[in-house]
Amino acid sequence: MKPFNEGHVVYGGKLLTAGTVLAALSWSPAAQAQPAPSFEAECGTLREKLAQLQPGDEELVVIDVVGPLTMVEHDGTLGYMAVCEAPDPQVLCITYRINDYEVGDRVILSGGLNVIDEGHIRLDPCLHYPPEPQ
Numbered sequence: 001m002k003p004f005n006e007g008h009v010v011y012g013g014k015l016l017t018a019g020t021v022l023a024a025l026s027w028s029p030a031a032q033a034q035p036a037p038s039f040e041a042e043c044g045t046l047r048e049k050l051a052q053l054q055p056g057d058e059e060l061v062v063i064d065v066v067g068p069l070t071m072v073e074h075d076g077t078l079g080y081m082a083v084c085e086a087p088d089p090q091v092l093c094i095t096y097r098i099n100d101y102e103v104g105d106r107v108i109l110s111g112g113l114n115v116i117d118e119g120h121i122r123l124d125p126c127l128h129y130p131p132e133p134q
Helices: 018-027 043-052
Strands: 002-005 008-011 014-017 039-042 062-074 079-083 090-095 106-117 120-129
Touching: 039 043, 043 062, 062 090, 062 120, 079 106, 090 106
Parallel strands: 039 062, 090 120
Antiparallel strands: 002 008, 008 014, 062 079, 062 106, 079 090, 106 120
């Protein structure tokens, strides 16, 4: 994931702008209250957990993904946080605040599942919080 320019992010070969993301939120069933997550996974178990899902056509599927941040950016309107790297699926969280998180911080990203392709997942809407101390 690389910044394209001010206010734009390229993710999974697709250009995301703040306007695109906001429009998608307003038309998405994900704009409703977020249900409890279907599962929590570390990067290394994410692909296996996804294979076990059998969501309905209109069902909002929420998942939690735990891992160190690989990207943290804010374009002035939206925040973009990512965890996991290949060979695991990369997970992008689209949110409003990034707080004081930095690349390398361990977080839980929780959000509405949107599989872009085999290697890229978008959680939108997405919440984030630190994991319980181990």
